[in-house]
Amino acid sequence: MKQMAFAFLLGCAAVFTMGPSAYGRSDAFKENIYDQGPMKPRDSHLKVKVGEKAPDFALPAMSGGKVSLSQFHGKHNVVLSFVPAAWTPVCSDQWPGYNIVKELFDQHDAVLIGITVDNIPTLFAWTRQMGKLWFPVLSDFWPHGVVADRYGVLRSDGMSERALFVIDKEGIIRYIDVHDINQRPRLEILMGELEKLPR
Amino acid sequence: MRSLIVFIVGIWMAFSMAPDALAADGPRPGKPLPSITLTAPESPAHKDYLGLSGGGSFHIPQIKARVVIIEIFSMYCPHCQTEAPMVNDLYKKIEDTPSLKGKIKLIGIGAGNTPFEVDVFKKKYQVPFPLFPDPDFVVHKAVGEVRTPCFIGVRLNSDGTDQVFYQKVGGLEGVDHFLGLILKQSGIDQEQ
Numbered sequence: 001m002k003q004m005a006f007a008f009l010l011g012c013a014a015v016f017t018m019g020p021s022a023y024g025r026s027d028a029f030k031e032n033i034y035d036q037g038p039m040k041p042r043d044s045h046l047k048v049k050v051g052e053k054a055p056d057f058a059l060p061a062m063s064g065g066k067v068s069l070s071q072f073h074g075k076h077n078v079v080l081s082f083v084p085a086a087w088t089p090v091c092s093d094q095w096p097g098y099n100i101v102k103e104l105f106d107q108h109d110a111v112l113i114g115i116t117v118d119n120i121p122t123l124f125a126w127t128r129q130m131g132k133l134w135f136p137v138l139s140d141f142w143p144h145g146v147v148a149d150r151y152g153v154l155r156s157d158g159m160s161e162r163a164l165f166v167i168d169k170e171g172i173i174r175y176i177d178v179h180d181i182n183q184r185p186r187l188e189i190l191m192g193e194l195e196k197l198p199r
Numbered sequence: 200m201r202s203l204i205v206f207i208v209g210i211w212m213a214f215s216m217a218p219d220a221l222a223a224d225g226p227r228p229g230k231p232l233p234s235i236t237l238t239a240p241e242s243p244a245h246k247d248y249l250g251l252s253g254g255g256s257f258h259i260p261q262i263k264a265r266v267v268i269i270e271i272f273s274m275y276c277p278h279c280q281t282e283a284p285m286v287n288d289l290y291k292k293i294e295d296t297p298s299l300k301g302k303i304k305l306i307g308i309g310a311g312n313t314p315f316e317v318d319v320f321k322k323k324y325q326v327p328f329p330l331f332p333d334p335d336f337v338v339h340k341a342v343g344e345v346r347t348p349c350f351i352g353v354r355l356n357s358d359g360t361d362q363v364f365y366q367k368v369g370g371l372e373g374v375d376h377f378l379g380l381i382l383k384q385s386g387i388d389q390e391q
Binding site for chain 1: 275276277280281311313316319320323
């Protein structure tokens with residue numbers, strides 16, 4: 001009897017978890033988003049800490065050339081936004097939100113850098129649906145996820161976490177949010193952290 | 200074997216018991232609007248626009264209007280961003296048309312958006328009509344987890360009932376075109 005009740009509950013749970021997800025998905029992507037359902041919220045171990053020097057990197061940018069972290073040293077605060085993968089539900093509506101708040105980043109003298117482990121052609125096709133992005137989008141595709149791994153946000157399936165790193169002008173990490181991969185970080189929290197940076 | 204059968208029956212029952220939201224197809228025209236509770240706006244102008252008195256929460260049918268157009272949007276949605284000026288034009292057109300002003304009201308609900316995020320959208324696009332946050336997707340789930348933007352037309356009847364007469368995901372396809380559909384499908388054009 002207990003087994004039957006368990007099976008019944010399992011059946012119900014299966015249906016509800018298979019249902020559409022509450023991502024507020026934009027019609028801009030129509031049916032092109034691959035939804036693999038809820039994922040393990042976090043699947044990596046950080047290799048950096050607040051107060052430490054952020055590891056430098058240079059990655060190919062979607063717009064051409066390479067962008068390095070060190071090029072902003074002494075000039076701007078930096079926000080690194082790792083998102084797990086192109087064409088997935090939450091990622092597809094995180095950067096379009098950042099795309100309309102350049103002024104808020106500017107107010108804090110911060111540049112935003114988007115990073116995924118996808119290759120450039122994929123990033124090109126995907127970000128075209130978002131309109132023209134004002135911030136650089138970098139590909140951590142090859143060697144696969146090397147920067148994500150250096151920061152400790154590379155998941156065991158090869159995607160990165162949904163993670164935000166705030167790095168000050170001296171290159172010191174001031175804030176880390178390795179977010180539940182299934183949810184979008186709230187903008188006001190990031191802005192609050194930028195507010196704390198020395199002017 | 201028996202457990203497998205019970206599992207299958209469980210799935211079937213869950214589907215049949217699941218709310219309309221599970222179908223992800225939004226409110227169905229001809230049906231009442233799912234219950235939506237919103238917090239009254241702080242702005243006196245917006246409160247006045249909606250015909251609300253006092254603070255606290257309210258339900259859509261309490262809005263003083265014959266027809267309410269609800270835009271389910273998100274600050275994070277590129278199409279919502281692109282459409283925002285046109286939706287503002289829609290509001291202006293309604294307000295500038297004496298025969299429509301007061302009869303048709305427009306509100307926006309930010310799916311998954313916090314008050315801060317809704318405020319960012321409002322300021323960025325200078326949205327003149329009331330916008331409401333829905334940070335935990337409560338309203339979004341109630342209306343079927345539709346893609347954004349989604350426009351829902353609700354007719355508020357004099358007997359206190361309400362009825363969805365229009366629901367569409369995607370852009371307006373022109374203010375005049377959209378307004379024409381709203382007038383025709385709500386039946387409000389017959390009353391003028």
